[in-house]
Amino acid sequence: MSVEGIWDLSMSTPIGRITAVAEFRREDGVLVGTAHGAGEEVPLGDVVLDGDRLTWRQAITKPVRLNLVFDVTVDGDSLAGSSKAGRLPASKVSGERRALRAGGRSD
Template identity: 70%
Template structure:
């Protein structure tokens, strides 16, 4: 199972749906990543892939200052799971991996 790639995520929160993009890539044998959305770019931390289960943490300041913990299950090019911020209820997360353009596949 691979988590690498660019993922378009949708998080259903109590204040509405938030769209974000995460990028995951290996660096020196370790999975690294960042999230882009709501006008900010933040690094992902504690990224762990165990079989088809992917977890990570990230801090955001928009729309609120929160420390988020994500736990999702990857099934091919889709993922589903939750995002949790402290004592707040878990928010549903869905996502789809972006297709790699054919030209990029040949360069790799």
Template identity: 70%
Template structure:
């Protein structure tokens, strides 16, 4: 299954919804990724695809310093799953893959 592309994610947390963008690439056959949100870009660690299950870890500093672990199921151009921050309850994650070449207004600003 191909997961490469730009994904618009929504994470439903106890303090509200957080929107992020995840870019997944496969240079030289190795899956890599970067998450963008809250004014920062962070590399995805331990990125793995097993069938339709996509998992990764990332550290964020905004809105607070957290180490997150994601586990999502990819079905075509959508994904659903969870994000977990340590011992905190899991947060629901949903996402849609952007059509190729589509950028957000924020990405178009200089």
């Protein structure tokens, strides 16, 4: 299974729906990533793909400072699961991989 590409994410949180973009790629055979949202770009840490289960960690500062842990299941070009920040309730996460345009670039 491959998760490389650009994913449009949506999270249902206690403060409302939040959207973000995550990009996953391989560097020297290691899965890495970056997330963009709320005016900031953050690296993804501990990115692990185990079968169809994808997990990663990220720290954000907007809308509030949080350390998030994501745990999602990938099904083709869709993903669904949760993100958790410490003692706060888990938030539902869903996402869709952007289609590649001619030339191999994402929209």
